Amino acid sequence: MARFVFFGGKGGVGKTSCAAAFALLCAKNQQKTLLVSTDPAHSLADLFHARIGCEVTELAPFLFGMEINPAEESTRYINRVKNNLIQVVSPVILEEIEKQLDAASISPGSEEAALFDKMVEIINENGNDFDQVVFDTAPTGHTLRLMALPELLGAWLDRLMEKRRHALKLSGMAMRKGHEAEEIMAKDPVLTLLSNRKANLERAREVLLDRQRLRFVFVLNPERLPVEETAKAVGVLAKHGIPVNDLVVNRILPDDQPPGFWQKRKVIESSYLSQISQKFPAQRILHIPLMEMEIDETTLEKMAVWLAPLLEIKEADGVEGTA
Numbered sequence: 462m463a464r465f466v467f468f469g470g471k472g473g474v475g476k477t478s479c480a481a482a483f484a485l486l487c488a489k490n491q492q493k494t495l496l497v498s499t500d501p502a503h504s505l506a507d508l509f510h511a512r513i514g515c516e517v518t519e520l521a522p523f524l525f526g527m528e529i530n531p532a533e534e535s536t537r538y539i540n541r542v543k544n545n546l547i548q549v550v551s552p553v554i555l556e557e558i559e560k561q562l563d564a565a566s567i568s569p570g571s572e573e574a575a576l577f578d579k580m581v582e583i584i585n586e587n588g589n590d591f592d593q594v595v596f597d598t599a600p601t602g603h604t605l606r607l608m609a610l611p612e613l614l615g616a617w618l619d620r621l622m623e624k625r626r627h628a629l630k631l632s633g634m635a636m637r638k639g640h641e642a643e644e645i646m647a648k649d650p651v652l653t654l655l656s657n658r659k660a661n662l663e664r665a666r667e668v669l670l671d672r673q674r675l676r677f678v679f680v681l682n683p684e685r686l687p688v689e690e691t692a693k694a695v696g697v698l699a700k701h702g703i704p705v706n707d708l709v710v711n712r713i714l715p716d717d718q719p720p721g722f723w724q725k726r727k728v729i730e731s732s733y734l735s736q737i738s739q740k741f742p743a744q745r746i747l748h749i750p751l752m753e754m755e756i757d758e759t760t761l762e763k764m765a766v767w768l769a770p771l772l773e774i775k776e777a778d779g780v781e782g783t784a
């Protein structure tokens with residue numbers, strides 16, 4: 462079973478770069494690695510100069526990539542549900558369900574639901590094929606909503622199952638087959654479908670809560686807003702029982718700055734760095750310097766060196782800090 466590593470953080474802090482650098486590092490260590498981008502602004506393809514789509518694509522030895530488009534995924538998700546239902550429910554019920562689905566497809570959160578569904582699928586389907594699955598997640602707010610969704614989706618599935626049971630009971634009565642209701646329900650394809658989905662969801666949820674298999678890494682820059690947002694995100698995830706194990710402080714200026722502009726920036730940066738180590742005593746804190754060059758495969762390899770500690774999972778993860 463794979464280990465799952467999520468890279469979260471504000472837009473622009475370096476999530477994609479760090480996720481890609483870490484995935485490359487895993488692959489260099491001959492761990493079969495899948496790098497998944499769920500960020501609408503896809504940049505894995507740019508980084509690896511490859512066409513990456515929603516199918517698993519080989520990028521380098523031991524390294525595979527996959528990009529998920531939330532809008533496409535949302536449409537596909539709704540269609541999948543519709544197609545599943547078309548075969549098994551009466552036209553009247555179908556119309557009602559279609560109305561609900563169409564309403565759902567434009568409601569806020571449907572893209573997150575679809576993305577989460579896809580993530581669940583990846584965890585369940587690709588979990589056994591890879592040693593590491595690295596998620597380059599969407600920015601913080603979305604990610605957090607995703608983590609809260611299993612409960613919402615679980616409740617939604619429960620309600621659908623209840624409705625279906627009710628409908629089956631009614632149709633059973635109309636056909637004077639009340640006594641066979643139990644049997645009909647046991648064989649009902651819609652109920653089977655829904656309960657399979659629920660089981661998948663619960664399996665993924667288990668992974669999400671397994672500290673040995675799932676790690677959450679937050680990337681931030683030594684600046685006020687990213688520090689504040691990270692503190693908030695770490696708190697919210699903790700409430701959902703998901704510990705953030707590691708923080709990556711990215712784009713740190715070199716030490717020996719000449720007097721003037723950059724030295725002043727360096728002083729400000731140092732104060733944020735000490736704030737970070739005070740604010741996050743439970744997290745392991747890694748530093749990555751600002752690179753002089755644009756991020757390409759060579760710079761990714763350099764970044765990977767700083768991320769090497771992530772290959773090792775600390776005991777009592779997220780509880781003790783080494784910072």
Ligand SMILES: Nc1ncnc2c1ncn2[C@@H]1O[C@H](COP(=O)(O)OP(=O)(O)O)[C@@H](O)[C@H]1O
Nearest residue numbers: 471472473474475476477478712750751752756
């Ligand atoms: N350590 C670094 N040194 C120099 N440039 C960096 C560094 N980390 C990221 N960048 C650059 O910053 C920009 C944003 O990084 P990216 O990884 O795309 O962030 P995110 O995925 O969080 O939006 C990119 O242009 C990237 O090349």
Ligand SMILES: [Mg+2]
Nearest residue numbers: 476477500504
């Ligand atoms: Mg990105």
